Amino acid sequence: MRIVVAGGGTAGWMAAAAFGHFLDAGFTVTLVESEEIGTVGVGEATIPQIRMFNQALGIDEDAFIRATQATFKLAIEFVGWGAPGERYMHAFGDVGRDVGLCAFHHIWSRGHRLGLAGPLGNYAINDIAAHAGRMHRGSPLTSRNVPEMPHAFHFDAGLYAAFLREFAEGRGVIRREGKIADVRKEPLSGDITALVLASGEEIAGDLFIDCTGFRGLLIGGAMGSGYVDWTNWLPCDRALAVPSGRVEDFTPYTRATAHTAGWQWRIPLQHRTGNGRVYCSAFTSDEEAAESLLAHLDAPALADPRPIRFTTGRRVEAWRGNVIAVGLSSGFLEPLESTSIHLIQSAISRILKFMPGKEQTQAERDAYNHQFTFEMERIRDFIVLHYHVNQRPEPFWQAMREMALPDSLAERIELFRANGHIFRHGDELFSEVGWFQVMAGQGIVPKRSHALAETIDEADLKSYLETLNGLYRREVERYPSHAEFIVQHCAAPPINLGVAA
Numbered sequence: 001m002r003i004v005v006a007g008g009g010t011a012g013w014m015a016a017a018a019f020g021h022f023l024d025a026g027f028t029v030t031l032v033e034s035e036e037i038g039t040v041g042v043g044e045a046t047i048p049q050i051r052m053f054n055q056a057l058g059i060d061e062d063a064f065i066r067a068t069q070a071t072f073k074l075a076i077e078f079v080g081w082g083a084p085g086e087r088y089m090h091a092f093g094d095v096g097r098d099v100g101l102c103a104f105h106h107i108w109s110r111g112h113r114l115g116l117a118g119p120l121g122n123y124a125i126n127d128i129a130a131h132a133g134r135m136h137r138g139s140p141l142t143s144r145n146v147p148e149m150p151h152a153f154h155f156d157a158g159l160y161a162a163f164l165r166e167f168a169e170g171r172g173v174i175r176r177e178g179k180i181a182d183v184r185k186e187p188l189s190g191d192i193t194a195l196v197l198a199s200g201e202e203i204a205g206d207l208f209i210d211c212t213g214f215r216g217l218l219i220g221g222a223m224g225s226g227y228v229d230w231t232n233w234l235p236c237d238r239a240l241a242v243p244s245g246r247v248e249d250f251t252p253y254t255r256a257t258a259h260t261a262g263w264q265w266r267i268p269l270q271h272r273t274g275n276g277r278v279y280c281s282a283f284t285s286d287e288e289a290a291e292s293l294l295a296h297l298d299a300p301a302l303a304d305p306r307p308i309r310f311t312t313g314r315r316v317e318a319w320r321g322n323v324i325a326v327g328l329s330s331g332f333l334e335p336l337e338s339t340s341i342h343l344i345q346s347a348i349s350r351i352l353k354f355m356p357g358k359e360q361t362q363a364e365r366d367a368y369n370h371q372f373t374f375e376m377e378r379i380r381d382f383i384v385l386h387y388h389v390n391q392r393p394e395p396f397w398q399a400m401r402e403m404a405l406p407d408s409l410a411e412r413i414e415l416f417r418a419n420g421h422i423f424r425h426g427d428e429l430f431s432e433v434g435w436f437q438v439m440a441g442q443g444i445v446p447k448r449s450h451a452l453a454e455t456i457d458e459a460d461l462k463s464y465l466e467t468l469n470g471l472y473r474r475e476v477e478r479y480p481s482h483a484e485f486i487v488q489h490c491a492a493p494p495i496n497l498g499v500a501a
Helices: 010-023 048-055 061-068 104-114 125-132 157-169 215-221 286-297 342-356 362-388 395-404 408-420 430-442 458-476 483-488
Strands: 002-006 029-032 071-073 075-079 089-093 153-154 173-175 179-184 190-195 201-206 207-210 228-229 239-243 255-258 263-269 273-279 305-307 311-314 322-326
Touching: 002 010, 002 201, 010 157, 010 342, 048 061, 048 153, 048 342, 061 395, 061 483, 075 125, 089 125, 089 430, 104 153, 104 430, 104 458, 125 458, 153 190, 157 173, 173 458, 179 215, 207 215, 215 322, 228 263, 263 286, 273 286, 311 362, 322 342, 322 483, 362 395, 362 408, 362 430, 408 430
Parallel strands: 002 029, 002 207, 029 173, 075 255, 207 322
Antiparallel strands: 071 153, 075 089, 179 190, 190 201, 228 311, 239 273, 239 305, 255 263, 263 273
């Protein structure tokens, strides 16, 4: 069985590394990429599932952190998304503790309406640690009643691809340098039989993984899988990315700051800070976006802002014929909740579960595409939620507040607003806790709570919330600072990047 990965970058080398590690000698894996073709490389912030991917490959976490100049990530801070000046965290892990059958979000909502509850982050250990700039791995230090802190990473995507390339080639993956100039197809089935490089070399295969980015060279160009456009819900269509100098404050969280016609990301690494502006060109100009981006850096820029144009949406079919699209070739959801690399990871996992042989059935493709569509639509809804529930005055944000929502999202918001109910559907990525943090963080407080929460004595409710907060704060006080933790465990060698003139 010959697997050909078209394109390198994060998506290509994650796929190649996984195939090289998990598949036996009956498979060959060849990756085709060209040094002349750049990668988008904005996916520098992740969610905790990336740890499962690295662990499955047997990658040592500290070695990975040093190789990619990574820092830890406990949460995403959203600044100005509800109203200008407001901020909240979407933290990894649990928030509070359920009481019997009653979920904590019902308890907090009732406490909030009664004036007995503090900010939601008071009851999330990741939130408390992120605000304090502290880091810890493993079992809690003070009490078994304190949960462990799940974490993810900020890392240099280019360095991660290079790290995985070495890993993959050490497991038999063959790399071919060259631009893809054409494809050979089987006349009857329409399947691809080989990639034709500009040099004339042909790379034959049985299954082709399209990691060619926005171009979708195989899935769109050769196989004709269409694109479902979601700009009516996510109208931002451009981004500018720029690195800035290293800062001493290695905040263990990503920051997403709302601006006039979009938002700006800040991702601290050990050797530099990643920054970018996502915006809607119908409400601001490229020049205004660039000027505002550079004005909001916390260290000198190391290069000129790099423009990226995109259309939010997904492929009609991520698997068509013998081609499966992975990463940007399968669709694009802006990096607001750091899902880009996770979507690569989930696609690879799905491919390994199906592991199509030379004879592939339409039933397999249909099942794969159904799972892909469900995942993309649910993440889309979660991102749209951030935009829609706002109190900002600018025309862009007013339009987002007034837009017609996908039915699946409108129903979820109304269910929570009325009675505080949140239900996770199937294998969707974001849990009830994630939905709760964003809705509460942006000002939706349910009119009523679960009947069990309404029966709790007010004095007991106040005491319970205070006890939880005190328990978590005592735990976090024992942790070293984020920067100290990195020095102790996984400091990367320094890189002299210089400052752009």
